[in-house]
Amino acid sequence: MTGVALLDHHLLSVLIALPMIGAALLLFFPREGGSAIRNFTLLVTIAEFLLSLAVVARFDVAIAGMQLVERAPWIPQYGISYIVGVDGISLWILMLTTFIMPITILSTWSAVSRNVKEFMVFMLVLETAMVGVFLATDLFLFYIFWELVLIPMYFLIGVWGGERRIYAAIKFFLYTFAGSVLMLVAIIALYFHHHAVTGVYTMDLMKLYELTIPVNLQLWLFAAFFLAFAFKVPMFPFHTWLPDAHVEAPTAGSVILAAVLLKMGTYGFLRFAMALFPVAAADWTPLIAVLAVVGILYGALVAMVQKDVKKLVAYSSVSHLGFVMLGLFAFNLQGIEGAILQMVNHGVSTGALFLIVGIIYERRHTRLISEFGGLSKVMPLFSLCFMVVTLSSIGVPGTNGFVGEFLILLGAFKVQKWYAVVAATGVIFAAVYMLWMFQRVMLGKVTNDENLHLSDMNGREVAYMLPLLLFILWIGVYPQPFLRRMDASVNAFVTRFEAKKQASLAGSPAGETMLVRYFGGKK
């Protein structure tokens, strides 16, 4: 098969394999060849991004289902296959992943100086795993990639992290792993249920979507999936690993963690937990929405009192992800599209924030807010970037954050206006903690003499900040190209969700309480 034909028929597989092949080739580089290793990795990630642009180019806006699907039998006697595809739900998260990778690699030039080779190998393996998570539509394949993400991230935090890196790395691994093993049991149970009903063994998500699952089974399966994803998002009160992981991880690790890994949780809710178990998802919405709103407020309030900039950004993530969850569980077009857009926005903005923290950390080796002040006079270019990213994180109109949060609040308001009202105060809190932090770090007089001679951003740093700023403004001013590609898939999701919910509830009396529905004896 020629190269062109390979790309033509197996574009998504190439996307999954390319970073892994790059990682394998890296093993042959000499350990000392730092700059060659860096350049090669950058090249691979840029090539990956360019290839992923082909996915956008070939994406058909009108199709709601999976596109560019590839399938191959894997363990056929158990109905396990290699199936990958992309739709309007995964497209932009995939793009976010391939987009943020070269930026992250470029940011490590001076930050990572020891064991560069291993660092880059883990980054590339991580990229394969992340791309795989968003493209896999076979549950078994998805689970493999889902777990594969843990190992490179564990090493990135544990080897290249800060003072308490080992504690943070193990905590990250144990929390997310413990959450996801129960999902494995649920996957297995679902698989056998499908066999019991249809007589066919399959892990194909599209086939499993067609299944109408009894409500009491839905409850348990949803609970297991919920745990896995809630740990990953992380939702309040499953978030305690996140501040540790973020603070201890190297800048590149934090960026990837915030931009992509957390999205795996919200994406998982949308693609699996909500789509497969609609009745359970709908019934537990009050609880989840309340947790989301609590997360929004709690994250914001805790962010406000942080002394460490990085920790502040980490808690702001808890708050932002609360918005995403709220949007998802509105179960309408605005809420879900807003949530997907906000996943991308959070990736861009919070990724940028971590990079900014990384830039001042590299210069001063501290992240304490009290150490800074008046930096805008010393570093004007940096100050401009920081300002734009801060505004985007707050969600000021004209930036990407506004569009996402607005759509989410719109969607939530349609369902239950009190959620939207309370969540909206989270936006105000965000303005408080972000602007207050910005003011203490950047404005006023230079109080600390050490800050007097800090150098402004260099060409490399501008080079990786610029694309992020571009997207912050692009999505903020003209989000239509992004939303348009989601429409068909999200519409289909909402329709199918309602239809499946009705089908599952067929025969249940109106006004049945949840207690009766799930535990009320045999039907």
Added chain:
Amino acid sequence: MTPIPFDQAALVQGLCSILPELVVIATAIAVLLADLVLPERGKKSLCHLGIAGTAVAILAVLWLGPGRIDGFSGMIVHDGMGLFITLTILATALLTLLMGTGYSEWEGTQKGEFYALLLFSTAGMLFMAKGTDLMTVFLGLETMSIPIYCLVGFHRNRITSLEGALKYFLLGAFASGFLLYGIALMYSVTGTTKIPAIAGMIGDLRLYGNPVFMVGVGLLLVGFAFKVSLVPFHMWTPDAYQGAPTVVTAFMAAGVKAAAFAALLRVTLLTFPALGPVMTNILWVLAFLTMTVGNLSALLQDNVKRMLAYSSIAHAGYILVGLVSGDVAGAQAALFYLLVYAFMNLGAFGVIMLLAHREDDGYDIGNFTGIGFRYPVLGGLLTLFLVSLAGIPPTAGFIGKFYLFSAAVKNGYVGLAVLGVLNSAVSIYYYLRPVVYMYMLPAPAEVPVPRPPRTAFSLALCVSAAAVLVLGIAPRSVLAFAERSILSLLM
């Protein structure tokens, strides 16, 4: 009394059914004889002789193929399951011997009897795994165990080695007693020791309510439980595993488990369905206890060898989950897991043998500090094997656990599956600890130099690593092989 007519065809068929055992025993005797004539510096070739013999035995098994050959009027059988488990055991023996070349040189076990005992024990394992008569199983078990008692105490100048051997021997002798007593009780009720015949009688004679028979089955179970170290019959395991020469520990953990579980599978698959829920419930409890106690105890260990010993207990618990499931899916998952466990376990022990520069305290986890980046290949290999033991994709350990737990879910033991996966979550902590020491703690000024691996040793590690990856990524054909093996047993 009329003389029994000599039936040549039956004899040939019988010898055929035990061809691999014959090859292994012949090799063992050849090793002993060669030991007498070889000069001291030529002892290395004894190991090579053993390797060659084991390789020939593997070829012999492959030549026999999956067809069923009954031997010695139903005392032993070569069938699909015999084929699978024989290959597992012989692979274990081969890898052990390959590692034995280097190990013997460092630790002075370059002796004829060391290899001969290993081979005799291997032959015992094969007999045990293929026995269709409880007497064959018992004889196999003894043939397997007695050499291993000696091997555990092979370092006779080391107090830990002797302590381990004595504990293992005393408790092992009790276990044999239990097993034999169980067989006797079962015989007293049924008048036979043939497993299929006993299984056939359970329904006819209504044996599930017969206290003598049930006690017999219970005692049999206790005997097996000692050998595969199920909690609460596991007390000997940590000490024996820690005291034994490391290469023997690796051999025991994988080989004894494979043989004993194979024999147990033959008994449980045929008899337990007819015995009703009591026996399955007992297995359920044993599986839960074994996984949990094994994993929780492993959390506290600072000696990597001892930690792997507790981990081996936990893995016996996982495999037992397959037996609790009690159907083809569970049994085939158990078989597959035994094979996978052989590779990842031998691989892990192999790497730590190289990293520890001496026995006993050489395995303290602190000695592994900073190894990872200094010796990337060894560090990477150990990480791979530990990740597989922990059951994280894309390794064979994950596929193995996936099938064990999915068999449990399929048969309605969702609770046990949940306990199993939670146990694997707990186990992550101790499997990752050596990784923390190797990669994450600041390296000391002088990292201890690992032993230089010999070609044979490197080969063993490469084969194990390749198997762990291949069975993790493309397990399709081996899974199908395991399924055919179990189906042949039930026919």
